[in-house]
Amino acid sequence: MGKIRIGTVWLGGCSGCHMSFLDLDERLLELAQYAEFMSSPITDWKLHTPIKEYQDYPEVDITLVEGAVVNTDNVEVLKIVRERSKLVIAFGDCAVSGNVPAYRNLFGVDDVLNAVYLEKASYNQQVPSDKTVIPKLLNKVVPISHVVKVDYFITGCPPSADTIWYTIKCLLEGRQPKFTEEHYRYG
Amino acid sequence: MSVLTLTINGIECTGREGQTILDVIRENNIPIPALCNLKGLTPVGACRLCLVEVRGISKLVPACTTKIQEGMFIETDTEKLRTYRRILVELLFAEGNHVCASCVVNGNCDLQQLGFMVEMDHVRFDYLWQSFQIDASHPRFVADQSKCVKCTRCIRVCDEVEGAHVWDLKGRGIATRIVSGLNQPWGQVKECTQCGKCVQVCPVGALFDKTATPSEMVKDRSFLQRILEGREAKLWAR
Secondary structure, eight states: OOOEEEEEEEOBSOSHHHHHHHTTTTHHHHHHHHEEEEEOTTTSOOOSSHHHHHTTOOOEEEEEEESBEEEHHHHHHHHHHHHHEEEEEEESHHHHHOTGGGGGGGSOHHHHHHIIIIISOSSSOOOOOOTTTSOOEEEEEEOGGGTSOOSEEEOSSSOOHHHHHHHHHHHHTTOOOOOOTTTOOOO | OOEEEEEETTEEEEEETTOBHHHHHHHTTOOOOOSSOOTTSOOOOOSOTTEEEETTOSSOEETTTOBOOTTOEEESSOHHHHHHHHHHHHHHHHHTTOOGGGOTTTTSOHHHHHHHHTTOSSOOSOOOOOOOOEEOOSSSEEEEGGGOOOOOHHHHIIIIIISOOOEEEESSGGGOEEEETTTOOGGGOTTOOOOOHHHHHOSSSSEEETTOOTTOOOOOOHHHHHHHHHHHTTTTOO
């Protein structure tokens, strides 16, 4: 049997979930025996506009998606990834619930941009407007399950390395992960 | 006081007349979720998480406000109950802005524990992201409406145990809010004795110590039993 093909994606999040993934430590070596990393922000050279890179997103067995859906690029990326992945896993609280990025929903997008780039900026005050580089912010930040179908949810901010390992190990062994109280963590 | 016999999840139990179903469930160490109920405060049946099925009654009944009767057959853990409980917890998360990562009681929160108990891995409903107020006018405590689950524990402990009755509810439906001193800033309410009972019984991060930072605040529920038992035993009588 060939190796399982895994991809990871980073949307609106802090990359803490990917850092927690790296906390698998020596278990990464075991994982490497059974899985092949097809695409990941920790392994790839990033282009300025993520959407161009994801046009070539490979067909994979599992994709772990970190981060909430915050802009139009995120929506496109997510749809491409869903189409080319057998299983999509919401990876961490931002992907699961919106978490901290969704605090923006308490204010209008314009208010947030003005506050960050005009009112609070100490120099060069202007709202970035180059649409070829900067994707448009969505009116509401949403969890990824509100845009595409999600097969499994790993909670936590970030999820613990043990829970990540448990989930991946189950899937590698062809079992359904059965989460119990020890695996759940919000925040 | 007469002893009544009843069956819970197929096991024969006994209870005293006047006890609630929840009392008997707890005495028999049967796990059941509850949010608004706290031993020592009048039960109000606000959160509906302790709903149970009783044979012969077509509706689900709240265990905390339903008195036991002779020969009752009660189920506490059916598929139907699990479905409704998970929906209830998800709706609580969807209604408030429960961003656990930035909450003072993260890791020490009753609502989180309930989420784990009902196996809530995500919320299937749209988050409302309502705008709530934070009242930091009190010298020692803060009231963050966005985390409030309207369990009314604060209202009851202030009224029934402290005797100050600072807290009340205003509004209806999702516009319901807890208010101090008939809707004054908490810091201006002269009746507040600053005892902090409301803060300690609050199951979530809605009422907290001003100095607490995320994940820092552990609430002490046992104080209530100490006070009530001490009063009963007249420990502090002159």
